[in-house]
Amino acid sequence: MRVSSELRLDDGVVERVFLLGEIPGVLWTPASARSAPVPLILTGHGGGLHKREPRLVARARYTAAAYGFAVAAIDAPGHGERPRSPADERHRGDLRRALAAGEPVGDIVDAFLGPLVDTAVPEWQATCDALLALPEIAGPVGYSGMTAVGVALAVLEPRIAAAVFFGQGFVPRPQREQARHVSLPLLFLLQWDDAGMARQPILDLFDAFGSREKTLHANLGGHAGTPWFEVDDTARFLTRHLR
Amino acid sequence: MRVSSELRLDDGVVERVFLLGEIPGVLWTPASARSAPVPLILTGHGGGLHKREPRLVARARYTAAAYGFAVAAIDAPGHGERPRSPADERHRGDLRRALAAGEPVGDIVDAFLGPLVDTAVPEWQATCDALLALPEIAGPVGYSGMTAVGVALAVLEPRIAAAVFFGQGFVPRPQREQARHVSLPLLFLLQWDDAGMARQPILDLFDAFGSREKTLHANLGGHAGTPWFEVDDTARFLTRHLR
Known part of the structure; x- marks a missing residue:
């Protein structure tokens, strides 16, 4: 792991690229990590967002500063500053066109996100290995982010002890089928008025998770409209399960 | 208002019957109410429960002690220590039999809960008048409890500034129709596996509320299985809107 920049922010959080x-x-680590190792939250994102996307950064810094977690974000293959393959570009175009035309997107999602999930999971696992080797970070590990990658990671990576998924309809078939094997404590966030996402399949997915402790939080508004108080709810949920 | 007993509990909360x-x-008031007036939460219950029911009392005392709210519970007509009319007894019997037989209960709920709501609302309003006249209590007022009474109160009583409803199917037709007139911030708690309650009508009710800020929290388990952390979530939601 090569650190290219390290910045001490005014809230005491250290940001390392x-x-x-x-x-x-x-990686964002709280001031408290200098005296004792802190648990780690992996924060996954989707939709082509960059790991330095302002809302993601604001949530991560706040979660580190106010709740004392280390928080890490990586760019998934084809996301952020990573190169997009011709196939990525084609799938993105297909998805945009199908959504605009109100056509079903299941096959496009499978073709686009299926390979992304397959690559993202070992990348997150390698990131876990590297970050847990740092003296200021200890397990357990929580995940907060996009559902498709989160489901696969929750099933395959035993170091993940609790997860928060942003519920949305873009979940490839293998992960929908894996849902019943997810057994860790789960908080599932749903935007009630997410354009282009039918509500019922998301509720069905919540129903399908095998976890004995799972909670659904649904809020009014569109895809990017999750209220800020859910950042606190997410951090408190992870505090209950990681500390 | 005649106080028949007053008890200082070991968490500093004063309990007055x-x-x-x-x-x-x-009425439970926190220690802090002795120096400055605190907001009031009306906590309504249903199902024939007594205002001194242990879970209700535990939630109320904790909310007063940990969050500094005054919390009040009253027995609705035909509930707790209040006499049940022959009609109450008949409706309860009808409801039990219909639920046991798996028959629809809509007409019974209308006949049973409709008149209860009509009486409970002015009783809560009179209780509000009396409690807000106490020097240690100030507005605004929050409501936390059974949906049917809560909907009517939210629409009719302007002093109620935010409400938490325990989502369940036993909501009479007039209150289902009133739902779109509910405009205050709302937290709606749903038990995902509530025996005898279909999930869809409860989700439809959440959808129908006219509030611009509304959040649904759904948890696994049956009617009485709401996890304790929702007591904290409820208190934090009311703190956001009442302070």
Whole structure:
């Protein structure tokens, strides 16, 4: 893991930009991590967002500063500063056109996100290995972010002890089928008026998770409209399960 | 308002049992109310539960002690220590039989809960008048409890500034129709596996509320299985809107 910049922010949080092989990432650690190791939250994102996207950064810094977690973000393959393949570009175009035309997107999602999930999971696992080797970070690990990658990671990576998924309809078939194997405590966030996402399949997905403790939080508004208080709810949920 | 007993509990909360006309109630006020007036939460219950029911009392005392709210409970007509009319007894029997037989209960709920709501709302309003006249209590007022009474109160009583409803299917037709007129910030708690309650009508009710800020929290488990952390979530939601 190669750290290319390290910045002490005014809330005491240290922000490190790193490269792990070809995976670009950012790590935020709270001031408290200098005296005792803190649990780690992996924060995944989708929709082509960059790991330095302002809302993601604001949530991560606040979660580190106010709740004392280390928070890491990486760019998934084809996301953020990573190159997009011709196939990525084609799938993105297909998805945009199908959504605009109100056509079903299941096959496009499978073709686009299926391979992304398959690559993202080992990348997150390698990131976990590297970050847990730092003296200021200890397990357990929580995940907060996009559902498709989160489901696969929750099933395959035993170090993940609790997860928060942003519920949306873009979940490839293999992950929808994996849902019943998810057994960790789960908080599932749903935007009630997410344009282009039918509500029922998301409720069905919540129903399908095998977890004995799972909670759904649904809020009014569109895809990007999750209220800020859910950042606190997410951090409190992870505090209950990671500390 | 006649106070029949006053007890200082070991968490600093003062518990007063009162009678307002023929309405029996309990008021819990936090230690902090002795120096400055605190907001009031009306906590309504259903299902024949007594205002001194242990879970209700535990939630109320904790909310007063940990969040500094005054919390009041009253027995609705035919509930707790109040006499049940022959009609109450008949409706309860009808409801039990229909639920056991898996038959639809809509007409029974309308006949049973409709008149209860009509009486409970002015009783809560009179309770509000009396409690807000106490020097240690100030507005605004929050409501936390059974949906049917809560909907009517939210629409009719302007002093209620935010409400938490325990989502369940036993909501009479007039209150289902009133739902779109509910405009205050709302937290709606749903038990995902509530036996005898279909999930869809409860989700439809959440959808129908006219509030611009509304959040649904759904948890696994049956009717009485709401996890304790929702007591904290409820108190934090009311703190956001009442302070």
